[in-house]
Amino acid sequence: MYDVWLGGKDHFAADRAAAEQVLKANPGIIPGVRANRAFLARVVRYLVREAGVRQFLDLGTGLPSANNVHEVAQSVDPSARVVYVDNDPIVLVHARALLTGTPGTIAYIDADIRDVDTILDKARDTLDFTRPVAIMLLMTLHFIPDQDDPYGLVHRFMDALPSGSHLVISSPEAEEGARGEQAAQATARYNQMVATPMTRRSRAELARFLEGLDIVEPGYVHMSRWRPDPDTELPERYSPAVAVVGRKP
DSSP, X not given: OHHHHXXXXXXXXXXXXXXXXXXXXXXXXXXXXXXXXHHHHHXXXXXXXXXXOOXXXXXXXXXXXXXXXXXXXXXXXXXXXXXXXEOOHHHHHHHHHHOOOSTTXXXXXXXXXXXXXXXXXXXXXXXXXXXXXXXXXXXXXXXXXXXXXXXXXXXHHHHXXXXXXXXXXXXXXXXXXXXXXXXXXXXXXXXXXXXXXXXXXXXXXXXXXGTTSEEOTTOSEEGGGSSOOTTOOOOSSOOSEEEEEEEOO
16 A cells, blocks of 8 residues: 555555545545655665664565665665565565665565564674664554554664664654544554554654664654755645654664
């Protein structure tokens, strides 16, 4: 569905039908997913150019689309290394066919995000865990329910990494008022059609994922407001999703 909303071509009839139903309930979904993709490009450029990060662990990759992590990172530094993780076999087939880059710098792991030990073990074949790594969790955490301890999972990943590593999160935010009610209705409709339901969290709940980290300016903001490119016209109406980046001291 994400690829449908991005205007891509790597999706199926069932995805298009479900995406249309969600769109009817929440017309703001398309600006939201496009804002997330733009945020991905900006934050990866920031991490490589300004934060000195050359390694990325992308958890919950999804179907490839424009401006994948390795494409953005290697456009700045061809030696940047990226490990993609997903447990959807369709995603992995597309990824291996479409995600190409500098030989030896890109790897794919077929695993569930909750299998932390397996991911860390296999990622070490490509990434050097004595040097900073950026953990990318873009529009992913809301698919991990509270009973699976998403906070513990994130902290275990960050505990395995050295100082200077970063945690990048974008996630739908649970809002109040009319917009919050509309988003809740869209979420309920979405959850009726998928095997993996989503859980919206408040900004205070999202902040728990970054406990112990130094928050990178501008902090918790709507995705379009995270270090926008110069001369970018910011939207008047924002997607109910926020972005935040933390650095391990």
